[in-house]
Amino acid sequence: MTDADADLPIIDAHHHFWDLGHGRYPWLEDHVIPFRYGDYSALRQRSYLIDDFLGDHGRHRVVKSVHMEAEWDPRDPVGETRWLHALHDRTGWPHAMVGQAWFAREDIAEVLAGHAAFPLVRSVRQKPAAAPSPDAFVAGAPGSMADPAFRAGYRLLSRHGLHYDLQTPWWHLGEAADLARDFPDTLIVLNHTGLPSDRSPAGLDGWRNAMAALADRPNTMVKISGIGVPGQRWTPDLQRAIVLDTIRLFGADRCMVASNFPVDSLCATYDEIFAGLKEITADLAAADRRALFHDTASRTYRPA
Template sequence: MSSPNSHYAAVREEWLARHREAPVDPDLPIIDPHHHLWDRPGWRYLLPELLADTGQGHTIIATVFVQCRAMHRADGPEAMQPIGETEFANGVAAMSASGLYGPIRACAGIVSHANLTLGAAVRPVLEAHIAAGNGRFRGIRHITSWDEDESLITPGYATPRDILYREEFRAGFAQLAPLGLSFDAWLYHPQIPDLTALARAFPETPIVLDHVGGPLGIKAYAGKRDAVFAEWRAAMAELATCPNVSVKLGGLGMRINGFGFEERVEPPDSDTLAAAWKPYINSTIELFGAARCMFESNFPVDKGSYSYGVFWNACKKLAAGASAEERHALFSGTASRFYRLGLA
């Protein structure tokens, strides 16, 4: 289906179908706080595809749509074009809220893009998102992933190394908290100290770090997993001292992480995923606490490496030793509180 690049592995439905698992603890309520929807050449992932994945036996009660440049407006001022994404996601949310597609509330929360380098001039953009979201708009994601190797930079999101320190970016960031909005941070593990500095400068702004902080495992980082882990964990420990920061546990199915699940003859089972991810997931929960952690699917991006049902089984196995209160937080409570969904 999709063409692979340095980040995304091609989705092969026939390959994924070669391994299915019965859901572990199928009645556990889950809010998936990070998925995308789009209609790209050779890769359509809209409500029907999402429902096919969320219908694999786990109790997915709601989801949060996260920025992916879907359905930007073709016309009008460039700064306002991302409003189309919120309009689109809100339309999907309205469809889901009708109940015609089952009890799930897809896109119950919406995270879109606004160019924070506009400084204070970004405020009308944020206000337009709020209006378009019909009560569902929760915050923005301004991708800031950077590496000296340009092939590792998120395609289409060229960004300067020091963007989180720049005056114009911070002037835009300062507009979030007064409007009750949060910030989704997507960057790589060497940049985590930059996020720590930002979080300390804006302690009133809720921040969630996507994809466990983006530990890299390919190109210059290949074969250096122990060193990368040590650097990543030290940076995460410092970030954890910022009470306004939460973390999403997932997003480790991309090529950049270097696990190579997509290269296997057979798709990985949940035990394989849990074993590979255990150091990162356990460390993050230990550092931040379950009340600031939430499991996330990052679908359909991670779908090139494993199926939706297998992913959630892996998460449940990773959380097997957690208390009932901690499991509630990890699978629904933290997401509901952070994104103000009122569902768990």
Template sequence: MQQERPELRGARVSPGGVVTSGSYAAYRNDWLALHEEEALEPQLPIIDAHHHIWDSPRPRYMFEDMLGDVKAARHNVVGTVYVDCRSMYRSDGPVELRSVGEVEFANGVAALGASGAYGATRFCAGIVGFGSLHLGARARPVLEALVLAGGSRFKGVRQISAWDSDPVLAPPHADRPPGLLADKTFREGFALLAPLGLRFDAWLYQTQIAELTDLARAFPGTPIVLDHAGTPLGIGRYAGRREELFPAWKRAIVELAGCPNVSIKLGGLGMVVGGFGFNERDRPPTSHDLVEAWKPYVETCIEAFGSRRCMFESNFPPDRATCSYGVIWNAFKRMVAGAGEDEKTDLFARTADRFYDLRLLAR
């Protein structure tokens, strides 16, 4: 009997054959292939600042899948940053150390990329793992184990705090409480990051950005990056309210940008929670379609943070439910077509290289 996939309970299928349930949407290669584009500015160096690699039961996306996407897109992807997604955890041993298996896995993928046998892209050149900061002071041996497993490639920790009272917005593995970033014990664990030379990736919803601002002010010496442009919401109780919600999102982004230790990732807007609905269409969007929908968010972030604190991300495979790898990078390039070369270098590669200390670009 086929194993039940809980993340697809209550799923529905779009006209394009995309299975949608909660924060995940499956994807079909034949649907994505209905629209292809030549790479714009194919020589512009790109460091994909945020992606995942995972196996079932989620829609499978392993190294060979990402390699195929990168090669087919024909953009100049010089390196990538792997971000935690509960992939390949250890099956036994102390529970708090099982996430070390994911860093070991990502480091193995990085070794494939570093071999040069699969092209010039340095996949997983930076690795962001998970270590429960909710352990407080007891998180230190966990963090040290992650550093040991990832070596120089291990750059930091992500502990998802995305939460909303609407169950439609519960992310997969939604085992976090509301107000996580303000929790005293969590902050005891958070205080361990900077002394170990580690950064913090934050994934939360637009309604929680102020919580990150408070955390960043309390720990000005810890580098923080906000994932997915602060995750604008467009499903559940937020559906059909984009114009109403945008000003509050913008105010929160501008206030957060006042914290010099915070950077932001531009992407993640293709996730189901954004409610843009491209995955519901019978044909995938063009890069022009994505620019029209996403440019207000991207422009706001760049204006608030400046190019030196902004980095583009594919957020694949979640955003693969919306478009192909080539199309998403074309969309980003179109959004900043009027920017100077120095600013483009920041947005597409140098900010990520600097923030994660990847050393993939000439200094």
């Protein structure tokens, strides 16, 4: 890594904290869920807090961060937001956050108002119902982005000026593009690059076409994060095409990089991810690299 790379400021646009025993994280404390990286028992064994996060940064200059909701007990989605603000008041981290919301719930208006009352909240996330594979996709399935109940809650985001952080497999991005078209005042930030885990030629073709359709909507952005492949170590060679194709489709000013830590510690160290991203983007213009690692996230999440 060059001196210039070491000095490149980073806003980590997607990471998690959790304190096991404080609040409740059903997927970490109560029961094991199907997980895209397979065995995640290592995540269930310890809390992940400020000192862990700062220690993982190593030689990379992480100046600010955006906390992504960590699937806190959905019976109290604003509880996590309250806890994180207390954490910020004590430590200065995180600098912005994405809250949990369930658009079809009867209390969605109250939940969104609750999140919006906190100064660090910029967005909310709900993972819509998703088919396990492209051939199992059913348009308009209950809980999907085309479900009228989902959309009824989603339309309330603009009332509070909140973004939508979307995590879904790429074969649902057509519905995401429709959502962006129908609600042009709400920004959609696609998480984890559309989850391109199938690296076969057919899988990559499907992913690129879906990403291109979403990129055509001007009120969409993407996080280059969470692109691990089950059973394989994160390497620049494995990820190069995904990263560069995403930048080509969306442009650097609509892309931001993120660690997805500690989840992606299952497939790489923090250093492996950020050193790899710096290597992959080494030939880009300096302004584009600055956008990817810092400026896009700064503009989108306005970290305190």
